[in-house]
Amino acid sequence: MSADTTAATTDDVTLYDVDNPAPVIEPPRQRTKKTPRAPHKKGSNFEMYGWLFMRLSGIVLVVLVLGHLLIQLVLDGGVSKIGFAFVAGRWASPFWQAWDLIMLWLAMLHGGNGLRTIINDYAERDNTRFWLKMLLYTATAFTVLLGTLVIFTFDPNIR
Amino acid sequence: MATPVLDKVEAEAAASPYITATFRIRRFNPEISDEATWEDFQVEIDPKERVLDALHKIKWELDGSLTFRRSCAHGICGSDAMRINGKNRLACKTLIKDINPEKPITVEAIKGLTVLKDLVVDMEPFFQAYRDVMPFLVTEGNEPTRERLQSPEDRERFDDTTKCILCAACTSSCPVFWNDGQYFGPAAIVNAHRFIFDSRDEAGEQRLEILNDRDGVWRCRTTFNCTDACPRGIEVTKAIQEVKRALITRRF
Known part of the structure; x- marks a missing residue:
């Protein structure tokens, strides 16, 4: 063994041998007896509702976001038409208020x-x-709350 | 006229079925170095043989220190799952001719588990996840005096997931398992599925509750790596989706 290692090494001395093996690289947060499992909250369905929410909100967002982009960027003059007057005109209708509110939250x-x-x-x-x-x-909370506040308190006659 | 042609073909085949294939193996020996290195071996081998035969040839004839697990060598024990040409497979079910022996064939240990030496990994986290889902029949009441009978339809419901051999090819191909060993992994979910959908078993609810955990089925990203890796052809991702569906329909 010693003959092998001296033959193999050139300038750096081999650190490891039979009695002193290299430490094995543990994968991050390996589940062993010492590392307790994440506290299992019995009956907590948070992850399930999270998963379900992603699927359902995704379907709704396809309609809302594509519709939003179409109206804002493509139809009726495209992006150049957007201004304070355009936003004020849209938010005069509760339908667009609701659209934007739902889209923001989702x-x-x-x-x-x-x-x-x-x-x-x-x-x-x-x-x-x-x-x-x-x-x-x-x-997330800041953006959602600020956006909600603006949608509900928007004043078209602001100076 | 037919006989000489046949003879010629046979003669050609008999002449030399052997080719020289290069096996590039990821070596790690903690008694020599803390670094894993690639080492090339040239092997004269019939391409109709398997990667496991080549590993045997290397171990028996070229370098006896090469370390790998294998037991039955016929695709049932699940000991020799390894990453061959970047894909998790069983060495004993992979023919050399199927993985392009013109180029060097890379062989390395499965990912996400601690490498102990060369191709041998510490399977303990994998089996811990397996034990956590209670992979055994749980029933209540008195034991019947006869067999627990089941209709062929009820048996068919979980037939696919009974085929698992616990080789860890699926779990060690899962990106969610790689970055965080806490995820139960496809193999544990497959074995939970085998009992959850067994009409004779009565602990399905408990197993679903275990898999409803933060590290349970909801961490699955549906990347289908596990289905691609499974040497038994189990539709792993489909089984995981069925467990998810059972969890959702149980609530609503």
């Missing part, structure tokens, strides 16, 4: 939940995961 929650799963998958340390999610929740 898109933000859909995207937020998607990012939540991505953070859960890719953040390696618990601390990183926690703070990324806090940042995500704050940003």
Whole structure:
């Protein structure tokens, strides 16, 4: 064994041998006896509702977002027509108010939940995961609330 | 006229069925280095043989330190799942002629589990997930004096998932399992499916509750890697979807 290693090494000395093997690389957060499983909340269906919400909101968003893009960017003069007057004109109707409100909530929650799963998958340390999610929740809540506030309190006669 | 032609074909085939194939194997030996390295082996072999035969040839004739698991060598025990040419397969069910022996054939350990040496990985997390879904018949009441009978239709319901050999080819091909070993993984869900949809079993509700967990079926991203990898041809992703459907219809 020693003859083999001395023959193989050139400048750096071999660190590992039979009595002193290299540490095996553990996969991240390997499930062993020592690492307790995530606390299992019995009867909690949060993940199921999250999954279901993604599917259902996705279907609705296809209609809402494509319709929104079509109206805003393609039909009747395209993007050049958009101005304060155009927005004011649309939000005079409760239909478009509701459309935009539903789209805002569904898109933000859909995207937020998607990012939540991505953070859960890719953040390696618990601390990183926690703070990324806090940042995500704050940003989502801020955008949703601000958007809702604007839709409900929009004043076309503002100076 | 027919006889000489036949003779000629036979003679050609008998002349030399052997080709020289290169096997590029991911070696790791913690007693020598903490780095895994690729090592090439030239093997004279009949392309109609299997990758496992080539590994045997290497181990028996070229380098006895090559380490891999195999037991039955006929695609039933599930010991020799490995990543061959970047795809999870059983070495004992992969013919060399089917994976283009013109180019070097890469062989490495399955991903997402700790490599102990060369192609041997620590399967413990995989089997822990398997144990967690209670892969055994659970019944209540007195034991019947006869067999627990079942109609052919009831048996057919979970027939596909009875074929699992626990080789870990599916679980170690799953990207969600790679980045976080906490996910139950396709194999555990397949084996839960086998009992959830068994008409004789009475713990389906418990198993569904286990798979309703944060690390259960809802982490499946439907990438179909598991279905592609399964050497037994189990429709793994379909089984996972059926468990999801059972969870949803149970609530509504």
